[in-house]
Amino acid sequence: MSYSYVSHLECPKCHKTYSDQEVQQLCECGAPLLVRYNLDEVKANWKKSDLSTRDTSLWRYHEVLPVRSEENTVSLGEGMTPFVHMKKLGQQMDIPNLYMKDEGIIPTGSFKTRGASVGISKAKELGVEQLAMPTNGNAGAAWALYSARAGIKATIVMPVDAPNITRKEVAVSGGDLHLVNGLISHAGKIVGQLVKEKGVYDASTLKEPYRIEGKKTMGYEILEQMNWEIPDVILYPTGGGVGLIGIYKAILELKELGWIPEDKLPRLVAVQAEGCAPIVKAWEEGKTESEFFENSQTSAFGINVPKALGDFLVLEAVYKTNGCAIAVSEADLDKAQKEVAQLEGNFICPEGAATFAAAQNLRKQGWIKENETVICLNTGQGIKYPETVNIENLPLLEPGDVIKG
Numbered sequence: 001m002s003y004s005y006v007s008h009l010e011c012p013k014c015h016k017t018y019s020d021q022e023v024q025q026l027c028e029c030g031a032p033l034l035v036r037y038n039l040d041e042v043k044a045n046w047k048k049s050d051l052s053t054r055d056t057s058l059w060r061y062h063e064v065l066p067v068r069s070e071e072n073t074v075s076l077g078e079g080m081t082p083f084v085h086m087k088k089l090g091q092q093m094d095i096p097n098l099y100m101k102d103e104g105i106i107p108t109g110s111f112k113t114r115g116a117s118v119g120i121s122k123a124k125e126l127g128v129e130q131l132a133m134p135t136n137g138n139a140g141a142a143w144a145l146y147s148a149r150a151g152i153k154a155t156i157v158m159p160v161d162a163p164n165i166t167r168k169e170v171a172v173s174g175g176d177l178h179l180v181n182g183l184i185s186h187a188g189k190i191v192g193q194l195v196k197e198k199g200v201y202d203a204s205t206l207k208e209p210y211r212i213e214g215k216k217t218m219g220y221e222i223l224e225q226m227n228w229e230i231p232d233v234i235l236y237p238t239g240g241g242v243g244l245i246g247i248y249k250a251i252l253e254l255k256e257l258g259w260i261p262e263d264k265l266p267r268l269v270a271v272q273a274e275g276c277a278p279i280v281k282a283w284e285e286g287k288t289e290s291e292f293f294e295n296s297q298t299s300a301f302g303i304n305v306p307k308a309l310g311d312f313l314v315l316e317a318v319y320k321t322n323g324c325a326i327a328v329s330e331a332d333l334d335k336a337q338k339e340v341a342q343l344e345g346n347f348i349c350p351e352g353a354a355t356f357a358a359a360q361n362l363r364k365q366g367w368i369k370e371n372e373t374v375i376c377l378n379t380g381q382g383i384k385y386p387e388t389v390n391i392e393n394l395p396l397l398e399p400g401d402v403i404k405g
């Protein structure tokens, strides 16, 4: 029995293979690398029932994670986030089987923690001492904190407009924080220069192969929480698209393991904001890659990614599952955020709210049918973005005043 059944890395574009036992970044051809496992051996040695005695961190799936030695895992207990039936909202939207996978309930308050836990554990296993990454905020926060736990130096570059709290999360961890007066793409160029000159490990989205492995555990958990039944639709707020690629990868692996039925795939939906919708544009035009989206803007900061390195993998997952890509307006996104709070008692992040707005639109169009099981991914805590809620004209009482009514 092995802790991990990792076999090698593979390029999804040119199929060149690489060892996971030394530092790897992109394939020679420029595409991101994916981790492959000896799934036949996993199948022979790992049973669903083994899960019942394991703790609830994402490391419960260690057989299909890339860290070879348990002592290298860097964990704060992340994983098995709530899977919530949204009864009242579902009724209003005419989707009675509407669920939310709530990634707000996780260390650092966003699902970026999953990628950080697995990515940094593998970096530690490979002896990495310093890493650098551009971020829209949440990834930098998670990677800085987990780097601190692992004893790795983290250099984080984020737009000056990124949520203030994520800046503080990096600062409190002792991370080497830099702000850039521009977008994540500008931060990426600055990190690229540092990587080239100083040889530090490049932890940019998909430039190391392991973040996606952390994010794929959302797929494993959703299936486990659904008792290994396949849902009809999963909606995902798509920036770099790593979570969507990861969920698709999880589903394919689970099929190979024989843990879920062969004959069905969930339709995967890439949700974007109208102000930054490169994947939606590509999907509408039937293309397999996206183009840089000029002057992108949205309050859903985590999905403000004008050009994703893994765009071709996101589009493949959408096409292969008969899914779709859809953009929502800022007004719809704000409205959905309030509805979730007012009907279901959960303050979700604007990115998560976008998936509910999209579900509503797709139901109205008839793309989602009434009795389908629909899962919206809430990727983070609303309380990380206090400025998305405006409060004006609150009554100010004097001591001793009485409230009427």
Ligand SMILES: *Cc1c(COP(=O)(O)O)cnc(C)c1O
Pocket: 110, 112, 138, 139, 237, 238, 239, 240, 241, 242, 243, 244, 302, 303, 349, 351, 352, 379, 380
């Ligand atoms: C990063 C982020 C996203 C987008 O994730 P990708 O996997 O890169 O598409 C969505 N929501 C939040 C809150 C994020 O921080």
Ligand SMILES: [Zn+2]
Pocket: 011, 012, 013, 014, 015, 016, 027, 028, 029, 030, 031
């Ligand atoms: Zn390649």
